[in-house]
Amino acid sequence: MSLTQPQNPPSGTAPKITASSLLLKKQSGQPITALTAYDYSTARFIDEAGIDVILVGDSLGMTVLGYENTLPVTMEEMLHHAHAVGRGARSAFLVGDMPYGSYHASISRATENALRFIKEAGMAAIKIEGGASRASLVEHLTSSEVAVVGHIGLTPQSLHRMGGYKVQGISAVSMETLLSDALSLEAAGAVALVLEGMPRELAARITRVLKIPTIGIGAGPDCDGQILVFHDLFNLTFSPPAKFVRRYADASQLFRDGIARYREDVCARTFPSDSESYHLPGEVKKATEDQPELAKA
Ligand code: KIV
Numbered sequence: 001m002s003l004t005q006p007q008n009p010p011s012g013t014a015p016k017i018t019a020s021s022l023l024l025k026k027q028s029g030q031p032i033t034a035l036t037a038y039d040y041s042t043a044r045f046i047d048e049a050g051i052d053v054i055l056v057g058d059s060l061g062m063t064v065l066g067y068e069n070t071l072p073v074t075m076e077e078m079l080h081h082a083h084a085v086g087r088g089a090r091s092a093f094l095v096g097d098m099p100y101g102s103y104h105a106s107i108s109r110a111t112e113n114a115l116r117f118i119k120e121a122g123m124a125a126i127k128i129e130g131g132a133s134r135a136s137l138v139e140h141l142t143s144s145e146v147a148v149v150g151h152i153g154l155t156p157q158s159l160h161r162m163g164g165y166k167v168q169g170i171s172a173v174s175m176e177t178l179l180s181d182a183l184s185l186e187a188a189g190a191v192a193l194v195l196e197g198m199p200r201e202l203a204a205r206i207t208r209v210l211k212i213p214t215i216g217i218g219a220g221p222d223c224d225g226q227i228l229v230f231h232d233l234f235n236l237t238f239s240p241p242a243k244f245v246r247r248y249a250d251a252s253q254l255f256r257d258g259i260a261r262y263r264e265d266v267c268a269r270t271f272p273s274d275s276e277s278y279h280l281p282g283e284v285k286k287a288t289e290d291q292p293e294l295a296k297a
Contacts, residue, residue, distance in 0.1 A: 014091040017052050019147050019191040026213040032225025034215050038064050038081045043088030054092040056082045058099045063231040070156050073099040082121035095149050096123035100157040103128050107140050114146045129155035131181025135188040142189030150185035154197025169198040182206045195219040218244035
């Protein structure tokens with residue numbers, strides 16, 4: 001049996017964030033806060049800090065699974081992490097990211113996968129990447145009682161089609177295409193849109209035109225809300241950050257220092273100390289000291 005302390009269950013009385021609360025935030029001009037999380041403890045920290053939305057992003061393929069990009073991530077991997085996040089969060093609006101391939105083959109396959117996020121992992125919504133071409137899927141999911149968050153602009157699952165991670169919507173034509181993508185997704189029933197990697201001016205225009213909230217990442221400050229990848233926030237990555245990332249702490253240095261000190265202590269036999277060790281009760285100790293062969297047994 002492990003002697004690790006069990007986690008105190010999450011508690012708290014903060015109200016549950018819903019798609020309607022996010023809409024109200026947009027309508028009343030209050031910023032929406034969002035972060036990614038992939039595990040129980042991170043979700044709990046984020047939730048307890050009062051962040052509105054937790055996205056179990058397929059970015060976990062890179063941040064925690066070590067893939068080169070998001071394309072290999074499977075439904076099973078997403079559900080495994082979504083379950084853990086669900087156990088840690090009480091109030092935040094939980095969004096499960098549909099991985100590449102889980103919604104591309106057919107509407108019925110996509111619906112089955114989306115329902116798994118809701119039924120098995122307790123997510124409140126799912127997110128899919130793509131514009132007008134996803135409108136019929138969004139409509140079908142919405143009519144199946146699934147809340148859908150759209151994602152347009154730089155969509156990482158389109159890596160090969162885009163020819164790399166490139167800012168989108170930088171020509172007059174592509175601006176109009178993205179605006180019409182946004183309107184199609186809204187008309188199809190999406191409850192919010194992630195706007196990623198696009199000029200500030202375009203994100204501002206989409207945000208003004210849409211009734212549903214926009215949540216930006218690399219899309220400037222005029223979106224209704226902002227999302228960042230948790231590992232980017234804390235420098236828990238192994239490559240230089242994108243232009244839009246703000247580092248709020250250097251957890252990687254903290255980890256490296258702590259791990260190095262632990263290693264030194266173990267090698268020097270200064271960890272664990274006597275006060276970090278369990279001891280025999282006094283009478284047992286005395287009895288075993290009187291019978292040295294028992295102490296050895
Ligand atoms: O997977 C993810 O983390 C995302 C965010 C970048 C929006 O899709």
